[in-house]
Amino acid sequence: MTFDPDRASALLFDSYSTLVDVEAAERALAERVDEPEPVSDLWRARSLEYTMVANHVDAYQPFYEMNRDALQYALDATDADISADERDEILAVYHELDVFDDVREGLEALIEAGYDCYVLSNGNPEMLESLVDHADIGDLVADTISADEVETFKPHVDLYRHAAERVGEPVEQLAHVTALWFDVMGAQHAGMQGVWVDRKGDPPETFGPEPDLTIETFHDLVTALEA
Template identity: 75%
Template sequence: MSFDPDRVTTVTFDSYSTLVDVDAAERALAERVADPEPVSRLWRSRSLAYTFVANAVDAYQPFYEMNRDALQYALDAHGADVTTEERDEILAVYHELDVFDDVRDGIERLHDGGYDTYVVSNGNPEMLDSMVEHAGIGDLIADTISADEVETFKPDAEIYRHAAARTGTPIDQIAHATAGWFDVLGARHAGMQGVWVDRKGDPWDGFAGDPDLTADGIHELADELGV
């Protein structure tokens, strides 16, 4: 399926790895862990795995708590001697992750071009509020929509349908932009157009279909929408 810009009236964005850089959390680990890279990788992968499993076994809890548990597992798995207080200080970096350079200007192009823009994320409301404030996009984002509102995580179709209802937009008029391959597939399955924001030049895993559009950043999406 190819991208159809004429159908799009609303653009939704994922947060982590799309608007803000989760790899920046490795620096917080580096202050307390001798070899932070493998801990950081396991932390992120375990965090995502918890969301997938939670959907399947009805074990929802707010993402900040799941992310804390994933961090603790990663620290334990690598034998890191970190106190609970230090762990929570590492976790708190999620409230001030580095913002990608194109975020403010790219979303502003879409906003000024007449598109409604939202954030749709697994993050709980407090995380999203701090992210929007830290990114300086509060005047451009109509609202944030959290998995916490429906107590289910991506790529469950319910969160995308809920987002469409919250935006007041027919679901097939939404383009969802995300760095997460599973998020692209979830959005497409629910009826949105899925835009893969491939910031790292990674190969796409096409086992369950392709994105409607692949963009290296938000400006390329704005180009495709003609704004």
């Protein structure tokens, strides 16, 4: 698909893996378990699976709680012997994740070019507040939009349409920037343009439509919007 800069009157950004690096969670695990990588991978996968299932079985709970339940499952499944207090210390890392190096400069350039930038995330409001504060991007983000507001997670169409209402623009005039393939598809299904942030050089998905634009850093997005 082809990205159309004229259809991007405002920009939405996913939070985890897009603005901030969730791999810090693996480092927190490494201090407490012998093999952190499989625990971290299972934790992240289960967390996303729980949100998607919750959309269909009326089992919403705030993302922080979803993440806690997923972490507990990952610890149980890998026979990691740690206490509930230690689990909660690992979980708290989500309040202090490191921002990617290109984010601040990229957002600054986008704002200078006239774009309002929003965060659209599964994270509940408390998580997003700490994310913005820790990343020091409060002066660059027009607002944060949480799945908690509609009690529906990505990639459900209702969340993207809610975001458009919050922004005050037609859904077709928004571009959603995310490192998550299913988030790209969810945004596109709702009528937005989907921008995939491929920081690791992963292969494209073989299922579903192609992203409207694939970028490696936020600087690439600035270039595309100036084209």
